[in-house]
Amino acid sequence: MRTSRCVAAAVLVAAVVGFIAVASNASNSAAQERPRPREAACSTWVRGSHATASCFNPNPDVDRVQLHVECARWWDPDMDGRSVEVGPAQHVRLADRCWKEIRKAWVSHR
Template sequence: MRTTRRVAAAVLLVATVGLVIAASSSAAQDRPRPREAACNTTVRGSHATANCFNPNPGADRVQLHVECARWWDPDMDARPVEVGPAQYVRLAERCWKEIRKAWVSHR
């Protein structure tokens, strides 16, 4: 009788663990994917370029930001551009001297 209870408890434990794993994997699949365009930013000297492609069905608005390395060199922001579904855009900005960092924001 004790063996039957142990087997039943082990089966119940395995079933519970299986349900928890199945629930967590289905919850991960139900999470919405980010609806942003995929952007690749490159910096060469004093020039920054961002290439963005939007694989999503909705539009995304992207803007390139450049932070210049020198204190006297003004930081630059490109104008925001709307990237429609399956569209590709290229954004470019520059500093007078070196670039500290460049990034793309989404709206």
Template sequence: MRTTRRVAAALLVVAMVGLVLAASSSAAQERPRRREAACRTSVRGSHATADCFNPNPRTDRVQLHVECAHWWDPDMDTHPVEVGPAQYVQLAERCWKEIRKAWVSHR
């Protein structure tokens, strides 16, 4: 009779672990998607370009930021631009010399 209780307890633990794992995987699938435009940034010499497309039903505001490589070259930012649903925008900015880093922020 003791072994029956031990087997039942072990089966109960295994079933509970299975339920917890199933609940966590379904919760991971139900996470909301990010509502940002998809942007691709490219750098060629002293010019940076960002191509953004918004596949979402809500408007996104994008802004290109450029960090210049030299201390005397000022970092540059474009004005924020609204990208409506199913719209495409291209943002461009430049440094006098080389670019260290370029990225897009979303609001």
């Protein structure tokens, strides 16, 4: 009877160890398969009627960024800045403005 308990305990331990190994391999392969974002990391801030974006590209590929500004007043035209190329390990700063207040500002990637 004692032998069967030892065998059962050994089988249980082997099953748990096997399950942990399969689970860790699955999570490692899922992390490796997940695509990295290929866009520059950008921060945007607004001060009064001025909008500024700061972008850094940590990737080996070139990214094109563009600052968009939506003005708060109906008579104030919205602005779409020029598209700028951000190479690998490069930093760019984009700026634009409205006559009065800014409703929102954002950066698009191409």
